[in-house]
Amino acid sequence: MRIPRRRIFAVVIVAAIATAFAVTAATVQAGSGVPTKIGKGEGRLNVIEWPYYTYKSFAKPFEKQTGCIIHRKDAGSSGQMFSLMHGNGGGGGGQYDLVSASGDASLRLIYAHDVQPINIKLIPSWKEFLPVFKSPPHNTVDGVHYGVSLQWGPNTLIYNTKKVKPAPKNWSVIYSKKYAGHVTIPDNPIQIADAALYLEKTKPSLGIKDPYELTQAQLSATVKLLKRQKPLLKRFWSLASDEITSFKNGDVWLGAGWPYQTLAMQANKFPVKEIVPVPTTGWADTWMLASKAPHPNCAYKWMKYVTTPQVEAKQALVFGETPVNPLACKYMNKMQKGSCAGYHLNEPDSYFKTIKFWKTPIPQCGWTKKQTCEDYNAWINAWAQVTG
Amino acid sequence: MATDAGALAAGPSLRRARLRLSGFLWRRPWLKALGLLSLPLAAFLVIYIGSLGALFVSSLWTSNSFTSDIEHTWTLANYRTIFSSANPYLHIAGFTLKMAAAVTVTDAILAFPLAFFMARVASKRTRAVLFVMVLLPLWSSYLVRLYAWQTILAHDGAINWALNGLGLPDQNLAYTNTAMWIVYSYVWLPFMVLPVYAALERIPDSYLEASADLGARGWRTFRSVILPLALPGVVAGSIFTFALTLGDYITPLLIGGTDSKMIGSIVDENFATNLPFAAAFTVIPMTIMGVYLLIARRLGAFEAL
Numbered sequence: 001m002r003i004p005r006r007r008i009f010a011v012v013i014v015a016a017i018a019t020a021f022a023v024t025a026a027t028v029q030a031g032s033g034v035p036t037k038i039g040k041g042e043g044r045l046n047v048i049e050w051p052y053y054t055y056k057s058f059a060k061p062f063e064k065q066t067g068c069i070i071h072r073k074d075a076g077s078s079g080q081m082f083s084l085m086h087g088n089g090g091g092g093g094g095q096y097d098l099v100s101a102s103g104d105a106s107l108r109l110i111y112a113h114d115v116q117p118i119n120i121k122l123i124p125s126w127k128e129f130l131p132v133f134k135s136p137p138h139n140t141v142d143g144v145h146y147g148v149s150l151q152w153g154p155n156t157l158i159y160n161t162k163k164v165k166p167a168p169k170n171w172s173v174i175y176s177k178k179y180a181g182h183v184t185i186p187d188n189p190i191q192i193a194d195a196a197l198y199l200e201k202t203k204p205s206l207g208i209k210d211p212y213e214l215t216q217a218q219l220s221a222t223v224k225l226l227k228r229q230k231p232l233l234k235r236f237w238s239l240a241s242d243e244i245t246s247f248k249n250g251d252v253w254l255g256a257g258w259p260y261q262t263l264a265m266q267a268n269k270f271p272v273k274e275i276v277p278v279p280t281t282g283w284a285d286t287w288m289l290a291s292k293a294p295h296p297n298c299a300y301k302w303m304k305y306v307t308t309p310q311v312e313a314k315q316a317l318v319f320g321e322t323p324v325n326p327l328a329c330k331y332m333n334k335m336q337k338g339s340c341a342g343y344h345l346n347e348p349d350s351y352f353k354t355i356k357f358w359k360t361p362i363p364q365c366g367w368t369k370k371q372t373c374e375d376y377n378a379w380i381n382a383w384a385q386v387t388g
Numbered sequence: 389m390a391t392d393a394g395a396l397a398a399g400p401s402l403r404r405a406r407l408r409l410s411g412f413l414w415r416r417p418w419l420k421a422l423g424l425l426s427l428p429l430a431a432f433l434v435i436y437i438g439s440l441g442a443l444f445v446s447s448l449w450t451s452n453s454f455t456s457d458i459e460h461t462w463t464l465a466n467y468r469t470i471f472s473s474a475n476p477y478l479h480i481a482g483f484t485l486k487m488a489a490a491v492t493v494t495d496a497i498l499a500f501p502l503a504f505f506m507a508r509v510a511s512k513r514t515r516a517v518l519f520v521m522v523l524l525p526l527w528s529s530y531l532v533r534l535y536a537w538q539t540i541l542a543h544d545g546a547i548n549w550a551l552n553g554l555g556l557p558d559q560n561l562a563y564t565n566t567a568m569w570i571v572y573s574y575v576w577l578p579f580m581v582l583p584v585y586a587a588l589e590r591i592p593d594s595y596l597e598a599s600a601d602l603g604a605r606g607w608r609t610f611r612s613v614i615l616p617l618a619l620p621g622v623v624a625g626s627i628f629t630f631a632l633t634l635g636d637y638i639t640p641l642l643i644g645g646t647d648s649k650m651i652g653s654i655v656d657e658n659f660a661t662n663l664p665f666a667a668a669f670t671v672i673p674m675t676i677m678g679v680y681l682l683i684a685r686r687l688g689a690f691e692a693l
Contacts, residue, residue, distance in 0.1 A: 246542075248544075249539065249544050250544040251560075339406050378662070385475065387646070387649055
């Protein structure tokens with residue numbers, strides 16, 4: 001692979017600095033190998049996060065324990081997260097240590113060399129994780145871990161129980177004319193995968209094997225379905241709060257969302273329910289270590305801390321998502337009765353096979369072993385054709 | 389006092405130097421102007437013109453489809469993408485232009501009578517009250533006003549509530565292009581009222597009297613005297629309403645429906661992952677505004693500002 005001159009220069013600089021600090025940072029080796037143990041904290045940790053991912057209620061005890069003071073940069077979208085990590089020479093620009101990337105950005109970060117391999121053995125809770133989140137394809141490439149799974153959520157079908165009768169059973173309801181003008185779906189190119197998953201079942205002749213690995217013909221068939229669906233939509237939602245507003249205002253009766261929206265509306269006694277159709281898509285986030293992380297020890301300490309059952313439970317309830325560590329279940333129930341089941345943490349392994357977790361579309365097709373799939377930019381372009 | 393003492397202590401040599409400097413500047417007024425203007429001018433050139441130049445240059449580059457790295461090879465590919473009929477971008481640009489034009493015309497029609505009343509009819513006190521009312525919305529955040537409109541236009545919102553109260557059927561206004569047109573016309577209205585007011589206020593009473601003396605009735609005076617003199621004000625106001633609509637992306641996000649994407653929305657979506665394309669799409673409203681400003685100057689809008 002051709003390495004840009006700018007990057008060589010940056011590597012030289014980093015190597016020089018690394019050598020200079022080799023004595024103090026002996027425990028975290030610069031260069032090829034991953035560290036074998038976590039050294040003394042650097043006193044500071046800079047993260048790019050989804051808002052509240054280092055929320056005070058669980059970040060404060062960590063700061064006290066480790067002395068690593070957290071500095072946050074909130075991101076509003078996966079695209080913004082990627083550009084923050086990739087800017088200033090890439091690898092977090094020597095400024096950021098960790099990024100809480102979702103599955104639609106994590107592979108891009110790996111292939112752009114903005115994140116580095118980690119030693120998963122340094123994160124003891126990893127052994128307790130649900131099997132699907134130990135080495136998922138969105139953060140582990142060829143057996144190399146580029147971060148630690150964090151939290152996840154299924155994409156659910158939310159509906160107003162007063163308006164939508166009988167209760168829907170699967171995704172077909174958002175493609176049918178019955179509720180035309182009252183449907184909403186997210187404004188996100190990755191939504192193409194939801195339509196592809198629907199076609200996988202309803203149009204087997206297309207031969208869709210993986211909703212994130214679409215050939216040109218499969219992608220254009222999916223775009224066709226989305227264009228047909230468009231007149232049925234009230235709107236595309238961008239922010240979770242936006243979707244809640246349109247439900248509450250009576251403009252939207254059903255649509256694709258996350259457990260967070262459902263629980264928020266139910267907490268306000270608004271008559272909505274959700275189902276997790278089979279199959280469905282889902283998202284999963286990963287704390288990834290920047291390749292130029294200036295505070296790697298604090299970063300490891302955070303990854304270790306945030307995956308422990310108690311902290312996992314706290315974060316899940318702050319944000320409205322599900323832990324990857326099933327031992328968090330009892331702590332969740334202690335904090336909020338029935339929340340473990342409400343967030344689907346107690347489901348059997350077979351359940352997780354029905355959720356297709358977000359991953360960045362790349363030209364390399366897993367199922368054809370060829371470079372025949374459409375990449376993420378093609379998806380962005382296709383999405384613009386749907387929404388424009 | 390301390391400084392005076394200091395100046396005295398420094399002796400006459402310092403004072404002489406100061407006098408010499410001021411004399412030097414007095415003899416060379418261009419130097420004085422340069423001293424006053426160089427800093428703001430440099431900021432203007434570097435920050436404003438410079439970044440516009442950088443924007444244009446980067447629109448001729450491309451970005452790597454996977455890593456989003458900018459690739460510094462000269463190409464018109466971004467413009468080809470925009471102008472290709474297979475893509476939705478021309479349609480989006482056209483929609484944005486139509487929206488900006490509709491909002492501008494609406495605001496001109498709404499603002500003219502209000503500005504006329506304020507400038508020529510209202511008493512001093514009423515005028516002050518009206519001024520505050522026109523300006524008041526500008527003192528609250530644009531976002532707050534958009535969210536307020538979201539609830540007003542909603543299916544279970546104020547408008548439908550009022551319609552139902554009158555025995556009329558519900559209107560599906562929320563998340564439509566009509567909703568966007570209403571909201572834009574509302575938020576940019578003050579920017580039209582103020583320049584029109586300024587233009588109307590400047591018309592001397594004697595012109596109207598002369599018109600009456602020559603036998604013109606109200607309508608004739610309005611058409612032949614007031615309107616031509618107020619036109620530069622309307623054009624000046626239209627620069628604001630047109631440009632502000634052309635560049636916005638928040639309203640399509642919060643108020644718009646499924647066919648409401650505007651130029652700003654596309655720039656916002658591509659900014660993080662495909663900067664050169666976002667830059668190329670920005671060049672389009674810039675070109676439109678450039679042409680618009682040239683026409684506005686012809687119509688004397690800049691004297692009315």
